[in-house]
Amino acid sequence: MSQESTPERVVEEELDRQIGFIGASAIGIGTMIAAGIFVLSGLAVSKVGAAAIVAFLLAAVVAAFTAAAYGEFSSIYPESGGGYMYVAETFDTDLTYIMGWTMILGYPASAAFYLASFSEWFFRFIYPVLNIPQAIPFWVAGVVILLLLVGLNLKGTEESNTFQIVVTALKIVLIVLFLYGGLQAIDSSTITASMAENITHVRDIGLTSALVFITFFGFSAIATNAEEIQSPARTVPRAIYFSMGFVTLIYTLVVLVIVIAVNDVGFLSFLSDQLTLGGNEAARDFVGQNGEVAMGLAAQYYLGSVGFYVIIVGALFSMLSAANATIMAGSRVKLAMARRDHLPAQFEELHPRLNTPYKTVMLTGGFILIYVVIFTVIFGGVPGSETTTTPFGLHLGLETLAGFANFLLLSGLTIVNVAIIASRRKFPTIERPFRVPAAPWVPLLAIAANLVLLANVEPRSFAIGLVAEFIGVGLWFAVIGSAPSIERIEAETPTAIADYTAARPERGYQVVVPIANPANIEQLMRTACTLAAENDGEVFVVSAVTVPHQTPLSSGRGLAEQRRAVLVRAIEFAAEWGVPASGVVRVSHDAAHAILNTIRQNESDAVIVGWRGSWSNRRNVVFGSTVDDVITNADCDVYVEKIGPRADGQVDSILLPTAGGPHAYLAAETARAISHATGAVTRVIYVIDPRADAEERERATALLEAAAATFEDTPVETLLVENADVVEGIVTEAKNHDLTIIGATREGFFQRLLFGAVPEAIGQRIPTTVIMTKRKLDVSSRLGDLLGRR
Structure with a gap:
């Protein structure tokens, strides 16, 4: 590069x-x-x-x-x-x-x-x-x-x-x-x-x-x-x-x-x-x-x-x-x-x-x-x-x-x-x-x-x-609001190390995986490789070396070599799955900036970021400043994966709460890909208030059937969960599953929350692995989200 x-x-x-x-x-x-x-x-x-x-x-x-x-x-x-x-x-x-x-x-x-x-x-x-x-x-x-x-x-x-x-x-x-x-x-x-x-x-x-x-x-x-x-x-x-x-x-x-x-x-x-x-x-x-x-x-x-x-x-x-x-x-x-x-x-x-x-x-x-x-x-x-x-x-x-x-x-x-x-x-x-x-x-x-x-x-x-x-x-x-030039990206977040050890698909599907903690490599790469394999694509790993705002970016190049091990481990993991993988180490004043520039430069289709599972203590920060920035500004599909307790990554059952909308459909596609790779059974649920009328129940049943139709060749179940508290209903059901996948709620900018209160609360309360999804939207849909349209 x-x-x-x-x-x-x-x-x-x-x-x-x-x-x-x-x-x-x-x-x-x-x-x-x-x-x-x-x-x-x-x-x-x-x-x-x-x-x-x-x-x-x-x-x-x-x-x-x-x-x-x-x-x-x-x-x-x-x-x-x-x-x-x-x-x-x-x-x-x-x-x-x-x-x-x-x-x-x-x-x-x-x-x-x-x-x-x-x-x-x-x-x-x-x-x-x-x-x-x-x-x-x-x-x-x-x-x-x-x-x-x-x-x-x-x-x-x-x-x-x-x-x-x-x-x-x-x-x-x-x-x-x-x-x-x-x-x-x-x-x-x-x-x-x-x-x-x-x-x-x-x-x-x-x-x-x-x-x-x-x-x-x-x-x-x-x-x-x-x-x-x-x-x-x-x-x-x-x-x-x-x-x-x-x-x-x-x-x-x-x-x-x-x-x-x-x-x-x-x-x-x-x-x-x-x-x-x-x-x-x-x-x-x-x-x-x-x-x-x-x-x-x-x-x-x-x-x-x-x-x-x-x-x-x-x-x-x-x-x-x-x-x-x-x-x-x-x-x-x-x-x-x-x-x-x-x-x-x-x-x-x-x-x-x-x-x-x-x-x-x-x-x-x-x-x-x-x-x-x-x-x-x-x-x-x-x-x-x-x-x-x-x-x-x-x-x-x-x-x-x-x-x-x-x-x-x-x-x-x-x-x-x-x-x-x-x-x-x-x-x-x-x-x-x-x-x-x-x-x-x-x-x-x-x-x-x-x-x-x-x-x-x-x-x-x-x-x-x-x-x-x-x-x-x-x-x-x-x-x-369009992507910057490659030259500008390289000037803002220069590439210190580039590692292309596998053949790269030409203009194919690409998943970007930012890795800061080596301990999370296997879990994040497992999900990334699953999505890449499902879409006949590749994985692109990025690791950021950050320097203070008043320090020249060129000074960070000397710190980049120690990050090479992250790239090597991630690429080797992908090779075991038979998925092409590449990676870079970027120098930046801000890790989120390095990730976003990588997405823009590569015109990537998706990004998977890890989350430790607890809310930030800082005001106006939800998952952490870097993750928040990536969620808000990435011009691609976004996956936030809460790091789960199982090191082996075994998935036998998947919980898929749904309420309709583009983000929920992305969650369903993700569940299907993981089910296809692992043979896991997916349970699609809709949480409904026990006092709901017949019309609302009919709508809920239709949403469940539409989501289940995504799973053509993988096992799927549907369930209408009655609970006045949506979060409580999902959390209770999630205890019986290895993985929960949930789409972002379409709350607007003026609600401030990046994913919406329901996915955040679920991610924080469920002890197992949780993946939250946010679909890339077109101009009209993004403007609707900004203004709070559901």
Whole structure:
């Protein structure tokens, strides 16, 4: 088996680390000081006055809690991918695709908000100056900038990062100029009165805080680019908190200036004259309805025409740089997803000349364009127009787009906080250069705070976010959830030893047997050989050498030789049965990952895993973490065999409880195969409540007859067992048999249990050997199981 794809080979394809502390801080500050400060600060003041300061501070505090989790994760996993990658490293299940999908949508939604804001400000403030015809749609400027930014990111990170630093420095200077002009007119009584008037409007403050949360999400863009940041374990946490602290101060001062302006009689008179509004009250109403341009109007009043246009140009560059940083971060998430097979492998490709992940950049740009078209072109309307009509009368616009982005981002951040708690429990000894203080209390507080803000997201945005998430789930089941390439499997879990001592059937039936304990070889191989012989197939043995997550996989090759004896014994056992057998030893950070990759690479038909017969003491773990992962994620039939007391493997009688369904039919096929090999008599039973009516008894009899029909050439009996307790009825009957085989119950994901309560309880209580079966299902059946359909 090829060993060309190694962990080192993957590392060699990474981009060089070129971003230092200043560059990392610029990514965060550049993303946070953008459309949020120029658009949302005015909207916030128009909604809750000076209490907008409280709304911004609440959003900052909530973001700071989650930022701690990002800081810790980035110190452990200094790679691109941000929250998605952290969740995937912690849970190692395909359900983490949902986190990736959330970020796939969230980052472009943020960038679309910045570019839509750019279009609106450009239309309102630059069109008149340059005499641009109104016939040119307002959104054209944003689309042109999007194309330029996509091209910039295709060119390379070094160029886009230098651009980010320059633009961030420029807009900080411009905002200081704005503050210099506005703070000279500060009136503490105005601030106090506005605060007193609005501070009791708790619901409005909550809604505003949820609206402006997007402004602080820039901290995640720093972690998402960790792969390109120098000394990321130290630089990322410092850059995150420096940028957040700096931006919070800036936002507070900007809100103060806007509050002063909207309560300044001189400003209202100026605004009324400039826009011919007909008085101060009309001017006040205009600000309330057009809060997204309040900062620009305030700049014109305090700084005059020259200062005003300097600020406008600075605002446009701010929105541009924030969109650029978000495109960078969003493309890195997609790159990380492609590496874990949650996106097609082609999105992992680097450009042969530019060495950039060009396909993920283009995909990010495509999502942004879709959002811009939907939220601003089709359902947005012309900025400032009161007569614009939209399809179905549905108006979305900037505020709904910001809410949609916040829904996605808050959902993702909530999952990251859950992951940091799980990581502390799952990997207690892993080195963490930066640690979340007072864990798990700080992450729990962050989860609660994120959920509160999520509940305050504008209803239309919330509904659109839910629809988008459901689309992602559908795409996974219908399109994306396919097996990874052989090259990727070898890179993730390299083969250290391969032993092919027997002729292998060509594209025939294959049973994979993971063996960790040599004492279980004979029992597991006996069942595997029986199934292989029944299907004219082969057995494939896999043994995993695991190394800590921070240890290179190549280090595990030296430990693999001692596992060769496992392969030899298993293959020799199969030879005695006349069944072809092969085997490998794989190196992995996780045994389940090695088993699953073996199944995917070989396109195996079944896997048999051993179980010691007792439940795990760990919460949310049933048979044991490795077995649970294999049951949940194996794309083949699954057999969980409880190791029985009889070393000789003699089977004279088999008990087959049935209740119908695909998993029960697989159990019947398994019983027939073992009966065919051993001559054992199979007793098929159905446990029925003594109070059952005639219709239910008739159905039970039909199920027994259907199951018995499977045993055409082997002895079989049927029995209707009357007992109000299904588990008790089966356990009592099982005492009279050498082997019990039972299919998984079709309980859905929301019931959490992997096999269902009945098979688990039976496996734990019956003293003899028990085999539990789970049939591989097609897409529609898997989706039905996920949703709990029986």
